[in-house]
Amino acid sequence: MSTQTITDREEWGAVSDYAGLVEHFNRMFELEAAKRGKYVGLEWIDHERRAMTLHVLDEFRYRGLNPVGVREAVERAEDSACGHSDYGKKWAIGCADIVVTAAKDNQ
Secondary structure (H helix, E strand, O other), X not given: OOOOXXXXXXXXXXXOOXXXXXXXXXXXXXXXXXXXXXXXXOHHHHHHHHHHHHHHHHHHHXXXXXXXXXXXXXXXXXXXXXXXXXXXXXXXXXXXXXXXXXXXXXX
Protein backbone atom coordinates (compact mmCIF):
# COMPACT_ATOMS: atom_id res chain seq x y z
CA MET A 1 0.00 0.00 0.00
CA SER A 2 1.39 3.37 -0.97
CA THR A 3 1.14 6.27 1.45
CA GLN A 4 2.08 9.93 1.16
CA THR A 5 3.15 10.44 4.77
CA ILE A 6 6.92 10.49 4.25
CA THR A 7 6.65 12.88 1.31
CA ASP A 8 4.18 14.94 3.30
CA ARG A 9 6.50 15.06 6.34
CA GLU A 10 9.37 16.27 4.13
CA GLU A 11 7.13 18.89 2.58
CA TRP A 12 5.42 20.10 5.75
CA GLY A 13 7.98 19.29 8.44
CA ALA A 14 6.78 18.32 11.90
CA VAL A 15 3.07 18.67 12.48
CA SER A 16 3.07 20.20 15.93
CA ASP A 17 -0.25 21.92 16.57
CA TYR A 18 -3.74 20.45 16.76
CA ALA A 19 -5.09 22.32 13.74
CA GLY A 20 -2.03 21.20 11.80
CA LEU A 21 -2.66 17.58 12.77
CA VAL A 22 -6.29 17.81 11.67
CA GLU A 23 -5.25 19.32 8.35
CA HIS A 24 -2.53 16.69 7.90
CA PHE A 25 -4.92 13.79 8.50
CA ASN A 26 -7.63 15.39 6.38
CA ARG A 27 -5.16 15.77 3.52
CA MET A 28 -4.08 12.15 3.90
CA PHE A 29 -7.74 11.05 3.88
CA GLU A 30 -8.45 13.04 0.73
CA LEU A 31 -5.46 11.43 -1.02
CA GLU A 32 -6.74 7.97 -0.05
CA ALA A 33 -10.38 8.74 -0.90
CA ALA A 34 -9.32 9.83 -4.39
CA LYS A 35 -8.29 6.21 -5.03
CA ARG A 36 -11.76 4.74 -4.40
CA GLY A 37 -12.41 4.12 -8.09
CA LYS A 38 -9.51 1.65 -8.20
CA TYR A 39 -11.30 -0.84 -5.95
CA VAL A 40 -14.09 -3.31 -6.59
CA GLY A 41 -17.26 -2.82 -4.58
CA LEU A 42 -16.57 -1.70 -1.04
CA GLU A 43 -12.89 -2.73 -0.94
CA TRP A 44 -12.00 0.95 -0.62
CA ILE A 45 -13.35 0.94 2.95
CA ASP A 46 -10.72 -1.52 4.18
CA HIS A 47 -8.05 0.27 2.18
CA GLU A 48 -8.88 3.64 3.73
CA ARG A 49 -8.94 2.17 7.24
CA ARG A 50 -5.52 0.58 6.75
CA ALA A 51 -4.11 3.73 5.19
CA MET A 52 -5.39 6.05 7.92
CA THR A 53 -4.08 3.65 10.55
CA LEU A 54 -0.65 3.79 8.89
CA HIS A 55 -0.75 7.59 8.82
CA VAL A 56 -1.56 7.72 12.54
CA LEU A 57 1.15 5.15 13.26
CA ASP A 58 3.65 7.26 11.31
CA GLU A 59 2.79 10.22 13.53
CA PHE A 60 3.16 8.04 16.64
CA ARG A 61 6.60 6.85 15.47
CA TYR A 62 7.68 10.39 14.69
CA ARG A 63 6.70 11.48 18.21
CA GLY A 64 8.09 8.39 19.94
CA LEU A 65 4.68 7.29 21.25
CA ASN A 66 3.57 3.76 22.16
CA PRO A 67 1.33 2.54 19.31
CA VAL A 68 -0.64 -0.04 21.33
CA GLY A 69 -4.34 0.18 20.43
CA VAL A 70 -3.93 2.58 17.49
CA ARG A 71 -5.76 0.39 14.97
CA GLU A 72 -8.80 0.07 17.22
CA ALA A 73 -8.74 3.79 18.03
CA VAL A 74 -8.66 4.72 14.32
CA GLU A 75 -11.59 2.38 13.66
CA ARG A 76 -13.56 4.00 16.51
CA ALA A 77 -12.77 7.43 15.08
CA GLU A 78 -14.04 6.30 11.69
CA ASP A 79 -17.19 4.82 13.24
CA SER A 80 -17.82 8.16 14.92
CA ALA A 81 -17.42 9.94 11.57
CA CYS A 82 -19.81 7.66 9.67
CA GLY A 83 -22.93 9.51 8.57
CA HIS A 84 -21.40 12.91 9.32
CA SER A 85 -21.88 15.53 6.61
CA ASP A 86 -18.09 16.02 6.48
CA TYR A 87 -17.00 12.44 7.04
CA GLY A 88 -13.33 12.92 6.09
CA LYS A 89 -12.82 15.97 8.27
CA LYS A 90 -14.58 14.32 11.22
CA TRP A 91 -12.33 11.26 10.85
CA ALA A 92 -9.27 13.53 10.61
CA ILE A 93 -10.30 15.23 13.86
CA GLY A 94 -10.64 11.80 15.49
CA CYS A 95 -7.17 10.81 14.29
CA ALA A 96 -5.69 14.05 15.62
CA ASP A 97 -7.41 13.40 18.95
CA ILE A 98 -5.74 9.96 19.12
CA VAL A 99 -2.29 11.51 18.69
CA VAL A 100 -2.88 14.41 21.08
CA THR A 101 -4.32 12.14 23.77
CA ALA A 102 -1.38 9.74 23.49
CA ALA A 103 1.11 12.62 23.62
CA LYS A 104 -0.53 14.02 26.77
CA ASP A 105 -0.57 10.59 28.39
CA ASN A 106 3.13 10.23 27.53
CA GLN A 107 4.21 13.42 29.34
